[in-house]
Amino acid sequence: MAYQNYVKENGKEPKLPGMEFTNQQLFFISFAQMKCEVRNKEGFEEYIGDSSTSLLQTPFRYRVNGALSNSEFFAAVFKCPSGSPMSHTKRCSVW
Numbered sequence: 167m168a169y170q171n172y173v174k175e176n177g178k179e180p181k182l183p184g185m186e187f188t189n190q191q192l193f194f195i196s197f198a199q200m201k202c203e204v205r206n207k208e209g210f211e212e213y214i215g216d217s218s219t220s221l222l223q224t225p226f227r228y229r230v231n232g233a234l235s236n237s238e239f240f241a242a243v244f245k246c247p248s249g250s251p252m253s254h255t256k257r258c259s260v261w
Contacts (some may be wrong), residue, residue: 167239169190169193170239176220188212188243190239190248191243194234194243197230197231197234198234201226201229203225203227205225211259219228231252233250233252234252235251235254236254236257240252240253241253
């Protein structure tokens, strides 16, 4: 994983003062925030009906949660119990 390689090469960074999250958790939070969107039912229907969004693109919520729920590192960092929605017992491995 990119963050693990960064820490390996550059050393562990100090925790940000006043933050309740670890640097590892902040890595995943920033990933999810890049894909943050809010859509009501009408907005979603408009989104999936728009041909410029390329054939019913999956909403970002499912893309983010799908990717992270398959990450062993994510589950360890957030202490997700095995078998919980964000820590599948059977994980997909792309790489």
